[in-house]
Amino acid sequence: xxxxxxxxxxxxxxxxxxxxxxxxxxxxxxxxxxxxxxxxxxxxxxxxxxxxxxxxxxxxxxxxxxxxxxxxxxxxxxxxxxxxxxxxxxxxxxxxxxxxxxxxxxxxxxxxxxxxxxxxxxxxxxxxxxxxxxxxxxxxxxxxxxxxxxxxxxxxxxxxxxxxxxxxxxxxxxxxxxxxxxxxxxxxxxxxxxxxxxxxxxxxxxxxxxxxxxxxxxxxxxxxxxxxxxxxxxxxxxxxxxxxxxxxxxxxxxxxxxxxxxxxxxxxxxxxxxxxxxxxxxxxxxxxxx
Amino acid sequence: xxxxxxxxxxxxxxxxxxxxxxxxxxxxxxxxxxxxxxxxxxxxxxxxxxxxxxxxxxxxxxxxxxxxxxxxxxxxxxxxxxxxxxxxxxxxxxxxxxxxxxxxxxxxxxxxxxxxxxxxxxxxxxxxxxxxxxxxxxxxxxxxxxxxxxxxxxxxxxxxxxxxxxxxxxxxxxxxxxxxxxxxxxxxxxxxxxxxxxxxxxxxxxxxxxxxxxxxxxxxxxxxxxxxxxxxxxxxxxxxxxxxxxxxxxxxxxxxxxxxxxxxxxxxxxxxxxxxxxxxxxxxxxxxxxxxxxxxxxxxxxxxxxxxxxxxxxxxxxxxxxxxxxxxxxxxxxxxxxxx
Ligand SMILES: Cc1cc2nc3c(=O)[nH]c(=O)nc-3n(C[C@H](O)[C@H](O)[C@H](O)COP(=O)(O)OP(=O)(O)OC[C@H]3O[C@@H](n4cnc5c(N)ncnc54)[C@H](O)[C@@H]3O)c2cc1C
Ligand SMILES: Nc1ncnc2c1ncn2[C@@H]1O[C@H](COP(=O)(O)O)[C@@H](O)[C@H]1O
Numbered sequence: 001x002x003x004x005x006x007x008x009x010x011x012x013x014x015x016x017x018x019x020x021x022x023x024x025x026x027x028x029x030x031x032x033x034x035x036x037x038x039x040x041x042x043x044x045x046x047x048x049x050x051x052x053x054x055x056x057x058x059x060x061x062x063x064x065x066x067x068x069x070x071x072x073x074x075x076x077x078x079x080x081x082x083x084x085x086x087x088x089x090x091x092x093x094x095x096x097x098x099x100x101x102x103x104x105x106x107x108x109x110x111x112x113x114x115x116x117x118x119x120x121x122x123x124x125x126x127x128x129x130x131x132x133x134x135x136x137x138x139x140x141x142x143x144x145x146x147x148x149x150x151x152x153x154x155x156x157x158x159x160x161x162x163x164x165x166x167x168x169x170x171x172x173x174x175x176x177x178x179x180x181x182x183x184x185x186x187x188x189x190x191x192x193x194x195x196x197x198x199x200x201x202x203x204x205x206x207x208x209x210x211x212x213x214x215x216x217x218x219x220x221x222x223x224x225x226x227x228x229x230x231x232x233x234x235x236x237x238x239x240x241x242x243x244x245x246x247x248x249x250x251x252x253x254x255x256x257x258x259x260x261x262x263x264x265x266x267x268x269x270x271x272x273x274x275x276x277x278x279x280x281x282x283x284x285x286x287x288x289x290x
Numbered sequence: 291x292x293x294x295x296x297x298x299x300x301x302x303x304x305x306x307x308x309x310x311x312x313x314x315x316x317x318x319x320x321x322x323x324x325x326x327x328x329x330x331x332x333x334x335x336x337x338x339x340x341x342x343x344x345x346x347x348x349x350x351x352x353x354x355x356x357x358x359x360x361x362x363x364x365x366x367x368x369x370x371x372x373x374x375x376x377x378x379x380x381x382x383x384x385x386x387x388x389x390x391x392x393x394x395x396x397x398x399x400x401x402x403x404x405x406x407x408x409x410x411x412x413x414x415x416x417x418x419x420x421x422x423x424x425x426x427x428x429x430x431x432x433x434x435x436x437x438x439x440x441x442x443x444x445x446x447x448x449x450x451x452x453x454x455x456x457x458x459x460x461x462x463x464x465x466x467x468x469x470x471x472x473x474x475x476x477x478x479x480x481x482x483x484x485x486x487x488x489x490x491x492x493x494x495x496x497x498x499x500x501x502x503x504x505x506x507x508x509x510x511x512x513x514x515x516x517x518x519x520x521x522x523x524x525x526x527x528x529x530x531x532x533x534x535x536x537x538x539x540x541x542x543x544x545x546x547x548x549x550x551x552x553x554x555x556x557x558x559x560x561x562x563x564x565x566x567x568x569x570x571x572x573x574x575x576x577x578x579x580x581x582x583x584x585x586x587x588x589x590x591x592x593x594x595x596x597x598x599x600x601x602x603x604x605x606x607x608x609x610x611x612x613x614x615x616x617x618x619x620x621x622x623x624x625x626x627x628x629x630x
Contacts, residue, residue, distance in 0.1 A: 289512065
């Protein structure tokens with residue numbers, strides 16, 4: 001049995017770059033203006049998988065991503081950096097999934113790819129910052145979890161030893177397989193695309209993407225099966241629809257408030273000595289300091 | 291039973307963590323509002339002192355799983371114990387610290403119980419909810435309020451149909467308050483052997499280096515915070531000097547922490563600590579929403595920034611247009627000359 005590593009990767013809106021132009025006049029976010037990116041910590045996860053692959057001959061990496069059709073980009077991007085293939089889990093019925101429904105779905109896709117040794121996820125996705133999907137998927141698969149991984153200390157065919165980054169220090173732990181690892185942003189950044197792999201995989205497509213292509217690649221793909229990115233629906237993973245999407249999500253969003261900057265009446269000072277002196281004088285007089 | 295449960299984390303030094311005491315304080319209020327009890331649960335090794343640490347916060351029952359294999363924390367045995375306990379006790383609400391431990395453990399438990407979990411809440415309230423379509427009204431739900439979408443929206447999350455209603459909360463978000471007329475509660479020992487499986491111990495800890503928490507910026511009345519605009523580790527010394535003369539603590543934005551100017555323990559904001567000082571001096575901080583989430587409750591805010599359009603200025607009481615290197619030494623100089 002070859003050594004199989006499954007990486008969970010998500011396409012997310014780039015919430016970190018909510019720059020001035022991404023804010024609407026009313027001070028709320030213009031989501032449409034946010035580009036879709038590879039969730040940053042999932043790139044750290046991919047790098048960790050690649051590092052393991054480098055040290056275990058014959059190891060293979062498969063990406064699993066749940067999302068709309070365009071999330072196939074994440075899988076392609078991973079292939080450009082050294083992943084061997086992937087599955088896009090995509091179905092309208094997944095819409096509205098919270099972390100529990102998402103992890104249920106992902107766990108079914110992972111089971112379908114069993115046997116595997118390692119399941120590697122990012123610590124958290126920047127659109128929700130929940131850090132729940134990794135541990136919850138591990139629970140559904142009934143495998144141990146190592147969260148906040150920063151580095152692989154040792155790995156062989158029977159166990160992996162991981163350095164974890166905690167709030168106040170580090171911990172080194174060892175687990176047998178299969179196990180789940182969630183990777184912290186302080187881990188090594190992902191290696192760049194490899195030009196040869198870009199050439200090899202640039203025509204990799206899901207079935208849905210193929211249908212939108214104008215050129216016919218049927219022949220080329222028959223020769224090169226690695227160009228087929230798998231695409232699984234609810235039926236393919238034999239999911240219980242009750243456990244998916246909104247109906248499978250115990251958490252409901254009752255209300256969303258946009259964060260709007262509340263402008264205060266602020267007083268301006270220059271950096272001149274007399275201005276600073278005036279300010280400090282007021283602070284001392286009003287017992288704010290002193 | 292349907293009570294409020296708080297997972298009380300045990301620190302390296304063997305005490306109940308601050309964040310857990312804060313959650314007990316909040317849990318007590320929620321329990322009062324709902325007319326139910328407050329229960330605590332601690333898992334670790336040698337927990338005999340835990341009851342006396344938690345009873346002042348109004349805990350009615352404390353459950354203890356005491357076994358030398360349960361410290362330091364590893365996920366599986368703690369998750370097995372909490373899951374079983376919750377299956378038995380059926381809590382209405384369950385709260386965890388949004389710490390390395392809480393955010394590892396709570397999702398595992400929520401998945402096993404198939405209940406909802408909201409990470410990193412900044413506020414918890416009780417309220418009703420009407421499902422418009424079904425015309426169904428739910429009374430007394432836990433409103434789990436948190437920033438989402440990188441802090442650009444504030445979402446109110448509810449779990450209408452599943453129990454417990456689970457949430458994690460960061461340290462410093464809730465106020466720690468001993469309860470009025472707190473009594474001696476009941477201590478319940480958890481039969482560990484029946485709650486864990488041998489396979490729960492497959493993950494082995496090889497090595498640990500955990501530091502005691504040294505810096506406490508949470509309780510500071512004055513916070514001098516620096517951002518990326520401070521420019522260097524050396525320039526941060528100016529901030530330490532100002533904090534020292536004013537009797538405050540130094541905080542930082544994530545960009546300053548990422549740049550290596552200052553230690554992570556000082557990070558303020560959504561993924562750092564929340565502070566509520568009477569004075570917050572923001573030096574070279576732009577004021578991203580994630581940062582403001584941790585400081586906008588300061589009574590007074592001064593912004594020192596070279597950019598008049600920096601968002602922080604909009605929430606500042608005083609805006610000083612200038613560089614940190616020019617302004618901060620002048621503040622120190624005036625203060626030294628003029629305060630008693
Ligand atoms: C999920 C998530 C969580 C996050 N959590 C946090 C968090 O908890 N805390 C946090 O702080 N951030 C957090 N961030 C990051 C946040 O979005 C910002 O990137 C960060 O706060 C910016 O830090 P800054 O203001 O120091 O840097 P910048 O945005 O680079 O601002 C630097 C400022 O310094 C000014 N400046 C430059 N030179 C000088 C000078 N010589 N003198 C005076 N002023 C000068 C500039 O005009 C500018 O306003 C989070 C982001 C995400 C996506
Ligand atoms: N839709 C998804 N598809 C694939 N992986 C996901 C998805 N959602 C979450 N993950 C994985 O779970 C991690 C934690 O996500 P979250 O709990 O949303 O913060 C991410 O870093 C991903 O590795």
